[in-house]
Every structure is written in structure tokens, then in C-alpha cells.
Amino acid sequence: xxxxxxxxxxxxxxxxxxxxxxxxxxxxxxxxxxxxxxxxxxxxxxxxxxxxxxxxxxxxxxxxxxxxxxxxxxxxxxxxxxxxxxxxxxxxxxxxxxxxxxxxxxxxxxxxxxxxxxxxxxxxxxxxxxxxxxxxxxxxxxxxxxxxxxxxxxxxxxxxxxxxxxxxxxxxxxxxxxxxxxxxxxxxxxxxxxxxxxxxxxxxxxxxxxxxxxxxxxxxxxxxxxxxxxxxxxxxxxxxxx
Numbered sequence: 001x002x003x004x005x006x007x008x009x010x011x012x013x014x015x016x017x018x019x020x021x022x023x024x025x026x027x028x029x030x031x032x033x034x035x036x037x038x039x040x041x042x043x044x045x046x047x048x049x050x051x052x053x054x055x056x057x058x059x060x061x062x063x064x065x066x067x068x069x070x071x072x073x074x075x076x077x078x079x080x081x082x083x084x085x086x087x088x089x090x091x092x093x094x095x096x097x098x099x100x101x102x103x104x105x106x107x108x109x110x111x112x113x114x115x116x117x118x119x120x121x122x123x124x125x126x127x128x129x130x131x132x133x134x135x136x137x138x139x140x141x142x143x144x145x146x147x148x149x150x151x152x153x154x155x156x157x158x159x160x161x162x163x164x165x166x167x168x169x170x171x172x173x174x175x176x177x178x179x180x181x182x183x184x185x186x187x188x189x190x191x192x193x194x195x196x197x198x199x200x201x202x203x204x205x206x207x208x209x210x211x212x213x214x215x216x217x218x219x220x221x222x223x224x225x226x227x228x229x230x231x232x233x234x235x236x237x238x239x240x241x242x
Contacts, residue, residue, distance in 0.1 A: 003027055005058070007049050010097055012090050018049035019094045022061055022072035023102070034070035034108035034236060037095045037132075039117030039124075045079040052076050056114050056138075060226035067232045070108075073098045083120035084156050092124065107241040112136040114222050115189065122158045122198075125177065126170050134178040134238035138225045141190040142166055142198050171201035178238050180210040182225040184217030210234075 003023040009016050027033065040052035052058065052074040061068050075091040077083055098104070111132045113121030118140020125135055142159075143166050144152035159166035179202065183195035192213065202209040214221050225231055 001027065005053050008097075010090070010094055012093070017076070017090060018047065019076060020049045020053050020074040021098055021101075022053070022058075022068075022074070024065065024069055024071075026069075027071075027102070029103045032103055032105035032108075034110065035095065035098060035102075035104045036068070036070055036072045036110045036112060036235075037091060037124075038072060038074050039083065039091060039111075039113035039120045040074070040076065041115035041117050042082055045077045045081065047076075047078070049074070049076050056222045057112065057226050059223075060232075063227065067229060069236065070110075071098055071102050071104060082116045083123070085123075088120055088123055091120070092128070105239075107239045108133050108236070110134050110136070110235055110238070112138070112235075113140060114138045115140065115219065118190075119158060122170065123156070125179075126159055126173055129173045129177055130240075132177065133240045134180075134235055136225065136231065136235055137179065137181045138222050139183055139187060139190055139219050140181070141194050142170060143194060145191065145194065167198050167201040170198065171205045171207060174202060174209075175205040175207045178208045178210075180212070180231065180234060182212045182214065182221050184214045184219060184221045186216060187219045187221075189219040 003025045006021050007018055008021055009018050038057045044051040073095050075094045077087045109132050111121050118137045121137055122142050144154050146152045159169045163169050181195055183192050185192045199211040
């Protein structure tokens with residue numbers, strides 16, 4: 001079987017969309033493998049399926065593949081659009097396809113996202129909190145804000161407006177899901193106040209959440225998260241069966 005970064009495709013309506021799957025060099029169907037679903041940031045959209053693997057988690061795997069001993073799935077959105085509900089569903093369909101194509105451990109399925117992909121990851125977790133054993137959110141966002149601190153319009157919110165306060169509702173859904181969030185305290189793209197607020201809400205419900213706020217950092221904190229041996233070890237230690 002081919003290993004490494006492999007380009008595959010999946011029919012999405014009438015559109016044949018490409019994605020990539022990373023397969024460890026020692027993959028064997030004789031054992032069950034953990035799976036990571038990675039949701040990229042705004043700069044990695046397109047049609048080639050390659051950009052989502054070149055930075056962030058893909059870069060970390062290329063630097064130290066032994067640190068990520070599992071199947072890793074890299075869906076991709078169009079170049080000119082952010083993650084929307086349709087793209088999130090495509091990502092979940094790609095994950096399902098990977099779980100069919102490879103021998104995987106349903107109790108060790110992980111979710112991670114960066115920037116706009118971090119917002120998409122919160123979106124997934126709110127709707128499918130029991131599918132994932134853990135989540136790693138890097139410089140993501142739950143609720144867009146205006147400059148005056150008020151709520152900004154969001155055509156595709158993490159938590160539907162009708163459900164109530166987004167931080168409280170999301171925290172209730174994730175009260176048993178391990179989540180680790182990274183954020184720079186000087187982030188000009190997604191303000192750190194959002195990360196602090198969701199972490200406070202998670203703490204109030206006793207969720208097994210960890211938070212790393214990086215002093216003096218802006219938006220680009222992903223290398224610190226994905227290159228970290230501690231983070232990778234924590235992620236692969238999580239299991240729904242434990």
C-alpha cells in the first residue's frame with residue numbers, strides 16, 4: 001500500500017473534489033490506527049489538495065513523522081471562500097471515507113483546526129461532540145466581534161443564534177471532550193478575548209480543557225502547537241474508551 005501524503009478525490013454533489021490523506025510508513029491493516037481530521041486556514045484554500053499539507057500540521061509531520069503515528073486527513077475549501085457548512089460536511093465525508101479505506105480506531109478520532117479552520121472545528125464539535133476523542137484548536141474563533149466589542153454578523157455561526165449564548169451552549173456540548181486551545185495574546189485577526197471567553201465557559205462546566213496563551217505572539221502560533229512533542233503525545237493519549 002502507498003504511504004506518505006496521498007491525493008484522493010470524493011464526489012461532492014456534482015463536484016469531484018480532491019483531498020489528501022497522510023498514511024504512516026509503517027501502516028498495516030493488522031492493527032487499528034488513530035485518525036486526525038485537519039481543517040486548514042484561509043491561506044490554504046484551492047483545488048490542488050496540496051496547500052493544506054504544506055504548512056502547520058503537514059509541515060510538522062514532514063519534520064517529525066514519528067510524532068504523528070496515525071492517519072491524517074486534509075480536506076480543502078475553495079481558494080476564495082472560508083469554511084462554510086457545506087465545506088464542513090465535505091470534511092466529515094472525507095473523514096468517513098478515510099475510515100472506510102483504512103483500518104482505524106473509532107475511539108481515537110481527533111479534530112484540529114487553524115484560524116478559520118479553528119472556527120470550523122468549533123462548528124464541527126458543536127454538532128458532533130461525541131464523534132471525536134479530543135480536539136486541538138489553534139488561533140480559532142467562536143464568535144466574531146465588532147471593534148466596539150459587540151457581536152458581528154456571522155452568516156454561518158458556530159452556534160445557531162436561536163440556541164442561545166454561544167459560549168455557554170458550546171461548553172455544555174463539550175463538557176466531557178478534551179480540548180486544548182492555543183492563542184497569541186496579540187492576535188490581530190481573531191482577538192484573544194474570544195479564546196479566553198470560551199475557556200472560561202468550559203472551566204465553568206468542568207470540561208477537560210487546556211489553554212495555552214502565548215505572550216507577545218500574534219496570529220501565527222501554529223508551529224508552537226504542532227511542533228510540540230507534548231501536544232502530540234497528549235492528543236494521541238486521548239480515547240473515548242478511557
